Amino acid sequence: VELMDRLHTQAQSVPLPVLMEHILIDTGYRDMLQDGTSEGAERWSNVMELIGLAAEYADVPPPDGLLQFLENVALVSDVDSLDDTAVGVTLITLHQVKGLEFSAVFIAGMEEGLLPHTRSMEDGDAGIAEERRLTYVGVTRARRHLYLLHAFRRHLYGTPQLAEASRFLQEIPKELIEVPMRPGGPLVANIRASGAVRGAVHAHAVRANPVTLAPQRYREGMRIRHDGYGDGTVLKSTMTRGGEELVIKFDDHGVKIFSVGDATLWPVQG
Numbered sequence: 001v002e003l004m005d006r007l008h009t010q011a012q013s014v015p016l017p018v019l020m021e022h023i024l025i026d027t028g029y030r031d032m033l034q035d036g037t038s039e040g041a042e043r044w045s046n047v048m049e050l051i052g053l054a055a056e057y058a059d060v061p062p063p064d065g066l067l068q069f070l071e072n073v074a075l076v077s078d079v080d081s082l083d084d085t086a087v088g089v090t091l092i093t094l095h096q097v098k099g100l101e102f103s104a105v106f107i108a109g110m111e112e113g114l115l116p117h118t119r120s121m122e123d124g125d126a127g128i129a130e131e132r133r134l135t136y137v138g139v140t141r142a143r144r145h146l147y148l149l150h151a152f153r154r155h156l157y158g159t160p161q162l163a164e165a166s167r168f169l170q171e172i173p174k175e176l177i178e179v180p181m182r183p184g185g186p187l188v189a190n191i192r193a194s195g196a197v198r199g200a201v202h203a204h205a206v207r208a209n210p211v212t213l214a215p216q217r218y219r220e221g222m223r224i225r226h227d228g229y230g231d232g233t234v235l236k237s238t239m240t241r242g243g244e245e246l247v248i249k250f251d252d253h254g255v256k257i258f259s260v261g262d263a264t265l266w267p268v269q270g
Contacts, residue, residue, distance in 0.1 A: 016057045016065040041252040048228055052155055094134040097141050105142035110150040110166040118254035135168050162245060162257045218246055223268040229253045231268055
């Protein structure tokens with residue numbers, strides 16, 4: 001009772017990210033998850049995702065930050081009562097959408113690490129095949145229009161990262177894609193399936209201008225540490241006009257892509 005009273009008082013006076021930190025530590029939930037097992041690491045990664053979302057409300061005065069956060073994340077879905085002919089937007093997961101059809105379907109997050117998910121990628125060919133099957137289920141829910149969307153930069157666990165387009169986008173036959181180009185603007189790929197389904201995949205065109213690249217700080221094989229993902233190994237380092245970009249395989253969180261300037265990384269000695 002004393003703990004609940006203290007947390008309730010803090011909810012009225014401290015920013016949301018600080019409140020969540022107190023909850024995780026004071027209740028012992030953090031220590032319970034960080035037990036050294038792969039299951040605990042997976043559950044902790046989900047908590048880190050929640051913390052990343054809460055960080056967006058850090059500047060909202062308490063207790064409004066908590067109230068707005070709960071309002072945005074408390075989504076209730078009853079799939080059995082869905083009417084796929086009703087006018088409106090339905091927010092649903094790929095696991096829940098089987099058997100339903102809609103005039104237009106938007107599939108967001110077509111990125112490596114999301115679709116296919118990192119955990120499925122770690123399961124090898126079987127995991128990738130299951131993610132591909134889920135993608136197919138989602139794609140075939142569209143009667144007329146299909147939009148496949150991916151980000152170029154995304155906040156994960158509170159850290160901005162470069163995002164890599166899903167390998168499933170590359171598997172779409174080229175004859176189904178039209179790429180109208182506009183100088184200096186975005187590229188839009190229209191995807192036609194079965195003569196009726198259309199979609200869009202967005203990329204950015206970058207003009208090739210001479211640029212002086214900064215010195216490279218990381219090398220392949222280097223062991224590094226990230227404050228959210230833990231220890232990992234640099235698989236690839238590329239210098240671009242935007243800075244150094246790293247592909248890192250973390251011991252407990254799979255492969256991630258970072259822009260050095262956006263991430264808290266440091267070498268691990270020994």
